[in-house]
Amino acid sequence: xxxxxxxxxxxxxxxxxxxxxxxxxxxxxxxxxxxxxxxxxxxxxxxxxxxxxxxxxxxxxxxxxxxxxxxxxxxxxxxxxxxxxxxxxxxxxxxxxxxxxxxxxxxxxxxxxxxxxxxxxxxxxxxxxxxxxxxxxxxxxxxxxxxxxxxxxxxxxxxxxxxxxxxxxxxxxxxxxxxxxxxxxxxxxxxxxxxxxxxxxxxxxxxxxxxxxxxxxxxxxxxxxxxxxxxxxxxxxxxxxxxxxxxxxxxxxxxxxxxxxxx
Amino acid sequence: xxxxxxxxxxxxxxxxxxxxxxxxxxxxxxxxxxxxxxxxxxxxxxxxxxxxxxxxxxxxxxxxxxxxxxxxxxxxxxxxxxxxxxxxxxxxxxxxxxxxxxxxxxxxxxxxxxxxxxxxxxxxxxxxxxxxxxxxxxxxxxxxxxxxxxxxxxxxxxxxxxxxxxxxxxxxxxxxxxxxxxxxxxxxxxxxxxxxxxxxxxxxxxxxxxxxxxxxxxxxxxxxxxxxxxxxxxxxxxxxxxxxxxxxxxx
Numbered sequence: 001x002x003x004x005x006x007x008x009x010x011x012x013x014x015x016x017x018x019x020x021x022x023x024x025x026x027x028x029x030x031x032x033x034x035x036x037x038x039x040x041x042x043x044x045x046x047x048x049x050x051x052x053x054x055x056x057x058x059x060x061x062x063x064x065x066x067x068x069x070x071x072x073x074x075x076x077x078x079x080x081x082x083x084x085x086x087x088x089x090x091x092x093x094x095x096x097x098x099x100x101x102x103x104x105x106x107x108x109x110x111x112x113x114x115x116x117x118x119x120x121x122x123x124x125x126x127x128x129x130x131x132x133x134x135x136x137x138x139x140x141x142x143x144x145x146x147x148x149x150x151x152x153x154x155x156x157x158x159x160x161x162x163x164x165x166x167x168x169x170x171x172x173x174x175x176x177x178x179x180x181x182x183x184x185x186x187x188x189x190x191x192x193x194x195x196x197x198x199x200x201x202x203x204x205x206x207x208x209x210x211x212x213x214x215x216x217x218x219x220x221x222x223x224x225x226x227x228x229x230x231x232x233x234x235x236x237x238x239x240x241x242x243x244x245x246x247x248x249x250x251x252x253x254x255x256x257x258x259x260x261x262x263x
Numbered sequence: 264x265x266x267x268x269x270x271x272x273x274x275x276x277x278x279x280x281x282x283x284x285x286x287x288x289x290x291x292x293x294x295x296x297x298x299x300x301x302x303x304x305x306x307x308x309x310x311x312x313x314x315x316x317x318x319x320x321x322x323x324x325x326x327x328x329x330x331x332x333x334x335x336x337x338x339x340x341x342x343x344x345x346x347x348x349x350x351x352x353x354x355x356x357x358x359x360x361x362x363x364x365x366x367x368x369x370x371x372x373x374x375x376x377x378x379x380x381x382x383x384x385x386x387x388x389x390x391x392x393x394x395x396x397x398x399x400x401x402x403x404x405x406x407x408x409x410x411x412x413x414x415x416x417x418x419x420x421x422x423x424x425x426x427x428x429x430x431x432x433x434x435x436x437x438x439x440x441x442x443x444x445x446x447x448x449x450x451x452x453x454x455x456x457x458x459x460x461x462x463x464x465x466x467x468x469x470x471x472x473x474x475x476x477x478x479x480x481x482x483x484x485x486x487x488x489x490x491x492x493x494x495x496x497x498x499x500x501x502x503x504x505x506x507x508x509x510x511x512x513x514x
Contacts, residue, residue: 049413052417054416054417072416072419074419076417077417077418078413078414080410082410085408085410085411086410086411088411088428088429089509089510089513090432090510091428099420099424099428100419102420103424131512133513134512147418151418
């Protein structure tokens with residue numbers, strides 16, 4: 001479904017070249033929930049922007065559904081970290097969700113139903129008429145998720161979507177994302193720096209090295225599909241997985257000398 | 264703030280100034296500085312008659328035509344220039360040159376090309392109003408949030424949808440700022456264009472009164488222009504409140 005082969009990304013400009021991604025290869029099967037975790041500044045966002053076709057790769061290849069990515073692939077939706085800036089402040093919540101559907105050949109009734117269902121799925125059925133800035137941060141990110149859901153993508157990319165919300169909201173949103181995935185069975189790539197979140201959410205965790213990035217290790221999360229914040233997180237299996245990811249990431253960070261941390 | 268308080272604040276200073284003018288000019292025998300009472304008497308006589316149709320309305324129509332044309336041109340060109348960095352580099356020096364020319368010096372030139380009719384006067388208004396709108400639109404379009412632009416790209420929001428829902432709306436606070444500046448420039452140029460080669464209009468009438476030593480009438484024309492300015496900026500604020508409701512609500 002999603003194939004990343006020998007991806008390399010070098011930023012150059014202002015007399016400086018930065019190798020953000022060295023050589024990345026991994027595969028995501030259709031309907032799989034993969035979380036990508038790595039130390040901060042390891043090029044996670046760069047990877048995601050390359051997959052979304054928002055950034056050209058320097059070398060290597062990305063295929064979505066067998067087709068090489070050269071621009072934003074159809075059937076792919078993105079939820080950005082900066083929820084406050086990815087929603088249109090001049091559009092009401094319902095219109096924000098409806099805007100990407102304008103190009104689809106849908107009747108007004110169908111479109112309205114989709115928007116309504118998506119917002120209901122994230123628990124915002126009574127905020128259709130609100131403007132995004134009238135909502136809390138967590139609710140805004142729910143709107144962004146609803147927009148992605150209404151788009152009915154085959155692949156959903158999420159770029160540290162909960163990095164800027166408080167811990168309780170974050171737990172709720174994690175469960176929401178799990179629910180959405182279990183209902184729709186779409187392919188999910190969820191990027192995060194939070195090890196617990198990566199293990200809690202994913203079926204598989206891809207661990208990245210620091211920049212220039214390559215895949216350190218992949219780990220299958222052999223926890224049951226039915227997860228909940230209290231039970232799963234106190235499960236010994238969860239702790240074991242968490243410890244494995246943690247030690248890998250720490251080992252990856254170790255040789256960094258201070259002041260030379262990659263950005 | 265209660266409505267009563269607000270009203271008192273809004274009308275407080277104007278009332279004080281008005282009263283001061285009234286009191287200090289009351290005993291004036293200076294021919295060029297008549298008492299406010301006689302200016303007001305002249306005001307009613309001068310403007311509440313056929314002059315509304317013959318002078319005030321033509322002035323306002325020229326202003327409206329020039330201002331609307333400047334909006335269309337300024338926003339249209341501004342969006343094009345703002346979206347294309349190459350085009351911007353190419354036209355920036357020319358724009359700076361043209362912008363630096365004071366529009367009143369264009370009046371004699373425009374008379375040569377466009378005659379002395381309404382067209383010339385409308386063009387004078389356009390030549391001044393277009394710059395603040397154009398330059399602000401360029402800046403507004405350049406400042407589109409990259410995350411929002413990425414969102415559009417990722418969701419395939421392109422073409423007319425992108426222009427309408429991303430570009431114009433993102434730039435709208437800046438466009439409104441430019442349009443507000445252009446409005447006051449427009450009123451000034453409306454008057455100036457009528458001071459040259461005209462047979463009607465507010466600027467023309469004020470100059471006529473001055474030449475005919477009808478001093479209270481001349482002053483009443485100045486007063487009317489000021490009042491029109493207040494009225495138009497009030498209208499502008501009403502439109503702005505609608506267009507930028509999201510923007511003001513956000514902060």
